[in-house]
């Protein structure tokens with residue numbers, strides 16, 4: 001964290017690319033052991049991802065030259081733990097099913113233009129526990145080989161870690177067939193400048209809560225709009241024409257931004273933090 005001191009306030013500003021990461025490792029307090037809510041969301045959207053993988057595979061089949069190209073898939077904000085592997089498994093399983101279907105209906109497995117290889121990029125911020133990801137991938141390979149004995153064979157695949165913010169360019173032009181991102185896009189690229197610089201204050205809060213001034217809400221909302229449109233522009237450039245994206249992220253049911261489940265949770269966290277860290281009068285999260 002970077003500490004900004006002024007006469008009237010002390011602001012703890014999180015610099016996202018430098019400071020932000022989920023709790024590392026696979027111990028009791030780790031993200032890996034505390035991400036069942038996120039897992040639920042992945043399981044719920046499974047059919048959508050399956051459909052998108054099938055469509056991206058078909059696109060790759062049509063567009064690859066003789067000998068078959070690689071199908072490129074990226075999971076943005078992969079974190080570490082079982083959910084990361086769940087996405088890898090889901091993507092490979094869907095490609096395997098799709099290849100099997102083609103083989104039985106059209107007899108084309110191994111034929112010209114068939115994408116033989118799947119390249120999966122696992123992206124997150126540099127502070128992510130990529131070591132845990134790489135170690136668990138080894139286990140995944142062993143388990144996948146065992147568990148799929150009765151199912152269509154997985155395609156040859158290559159998994160690589162890709163550190164960097166998804167609010168920057170991550171891939172060459174027109175090189176990715178499918179982007180996936182689950183439970184990430186509510187994280188902003190930064191705390192809005194006016195709040196970070198102390199020009200506007202959100203005294204006593206780490207986010208938006210009942211007494212947050214409308215000016216602060218407007219700043220967060222504007223940051224969300226800028227970030228999301230930047231994200232979409234970047235991915236549009238990186239996707240092959242006709243490529244696919246599956247994006248799942250938190251939204252609001254209520255129009256009342258100051259109340260609601262998430263604001264309540266962050267409000268309680270703010271109270272807990274303030275009772276622990278007396279010298280911080282304002283700590284701000286890049287979230288909306």
Ligand SMILES: C[S@@+](CC[C@H](N)C(=O)[O-])C[C@H]1O[C@@H](n2cnc3c(N)ncnc32)[C@H](O)[C@@H]1O
Pocket residue numbers: 016020021022035038039042076077078079080083084123124125128164165166167181182183184187188189
């Ligand atoms: C709640 S976790 C979700 C992880 C995983 N996708 C899942 O469903 O369990 C959010 C992840 O987004 C990552 N993240 C947040 N902002 C990011 C950014 N700008 N670029 C890349 N990753 C980011 C965080 O580091 C974190 O690992």
